[in-house]
Amino acid sequence: MISTRALTKDFVVNRKTTVHAVRGISLDIGPGELVAVLGPNGAGKTTTMRMLTTLITPTSGTATVAGHDVVSEAAQVRRHIGYVGQGNGAAHTQLVGDELCVQGRIYGLDRKTARQRSDELLAALDLADLGNRKVTDLSGGQRRRLDVAIGLVHAPSLLFLDEPSTGLDPQNRANLWAHILRMRAESDMTVVLTTHYLDEADTMAERVVIVDHGEVIADDTPTALKAKLAGDRIVASGAGRALAPIAAALPGARDLAVTDGGIEVRVNDGPSALPELVHAAGGLLRTAEVHRPTLDDVFLALTGRNLRENS
Ligand SMILES: Nc1ncnc2c1ncn2[C@@H]1O[C@H](COP(=O)(O)OP(=O)(O)OP(=O)(O)O)[C@@H](O)[C@H]1O
Numbered sequence: 001m002i003s004t005r006a007l008t009k010d011f012v013v014n015r016k017t018t019v020h021a022v023r024g025i026s027l028d029i030g031p032g033e034l035v036a037v038l039g040p041n042g043a044g045k046t047t048t049m050r051m052l053t054t055l056i057t058p059t060s061g062t063a064t065v066a067g068h069d070v071v072s073e074a075a076q077v078r079r080h081i082g083y084v085g086q087g088n089g090a091a092h093t094q095l096v097g098d099e100l101c102v103q104g105r106i107y108g109l110d111r112k113t114a115r116q117r118s119d120e121l122l123a124a125l126d127l128a129d130l131g132n133r134k135v136t137d138l139s140g141g142q143r144r145r146l147d148v149a150i151g152l153v154h155a156p157s158l159l160f161l162d163e164p165s166t167g168l169d170p171q172n173r174a175n176l177w178a179h180i181l182r183m184r185a186e187s188d189m190t191v192v193l194t195t196h197y198l199d200e201a202d203t204m205a206e207r208v209v210i211v212d213h214g215e216v217i218a219d220d221t222p223t224a225l226k227a228k229l230a231g232d233r234i235v236a237s238g239a240g241r242a243l244a245p246i247a248a249a250l251p252g253a254r255d256l257a258v259t260d261g262g263i264e265v266r267v268n269d270g271p272s273a274l275p276e277l278v279h280a281a282g283g284l285l286r287t288a289e290v291h292r293p294t295l296d297d298v299f300l301a302l303t304g305r306n307l308r309e310n311s
Pocket of ligand 1: 012013039041045
């Protein structure tokens with residue numbers, strides 16, 4: 001569905017400054033995949049998405065989307081994709097239903113089909129009662145759902161979402177996700193999204209592409225990324241100094257730290273290392289628990305930096 005090779009974008013700011021926003025990204029995304037592109041501010045996520053949606057042209061490298069080249073066949077690419085950009089579009093005083101219809105007409109739907117499709121989408125996205133409201137009167141969550149409806153009006157086989165849930169409260173985020181996942185299940189649509197929310201990428205995406213400084217630094221399922229790169233952390237309280245050599249002997253033990261009240265150690269498989277620690281440490285141990293890794297741990301392991309600090 002998407003194939004990029006050494007995709008690169010430089011922005012020439014002035015004679016002395018060129019920003020290397022995307023530095024040679026090669027990526028293949030198959031039909032029906034749900035992929036989250038994750039990375040700190042300025043990593044190059046939006047720039048990549050804008051190249052794939054034909055909004056800007058690459059400096060070098062190639063990209064095909066739905067079988068068409070993003071530069072030489074931009075019009076064909078656009079026909080196959082939906083794009084929901086960051087934030088809300090221009091403030092429209094149009095009615096919600098009309099706005100959606102107009103967007104459908106722009107994509108070449110006849111009046112009747114546009115109306116039908118817009119009614120379907122308003123119902124699917126819980127906006128049916130709001131068809132006669134002005135777009136400007138919608139709440140943030142409703143407006144974001146309308147943005148998604150607009151991205152879907154021409155029934156694209158591929159949907160790009162740039163930070164779809166930024167600024168929404170947890171309930172609206174969950175609600176938006178429920179809609180996106182349901183529509184994807186119904187149409188087998190490919191979905192590529194960028195997000196700052198680690199938990200969102202972790203729970204919703206089947207595949208996570210981590211981008212940093214314009215390059216892909218990891219690409220796998222969230223589970224595999226966490227298992228491969230981060231491991232589990234065991235946090236134990238008790239006689240720290242005496243516990244340290246025992247913890248160091250656990251299978252795969254690394255990053256051992258003696259803390260005020262005990263130790264912390266990283267292992268590959270926490271649930272199986274914990275009983276070993278309990279058995280070997282006996283009375284030296286007061287409490288012990290396993291912390292499963294997060295995608296933030298993955299980013300830290302890869303870059304030595306914290307994703308949240310950057311975003
Ligand atoms: N039109 C532009 N002119 C100059 N520099 C740009 C332009 N657009 C983006 N950049 C720069 O390119 C780099 C990548 O930006 P991009 O918006 O792709 O990052 P991002 O990962 O999407 O960040 P965020 O999470 O903040 O949206 C940044 O350093 C940004 O300042």
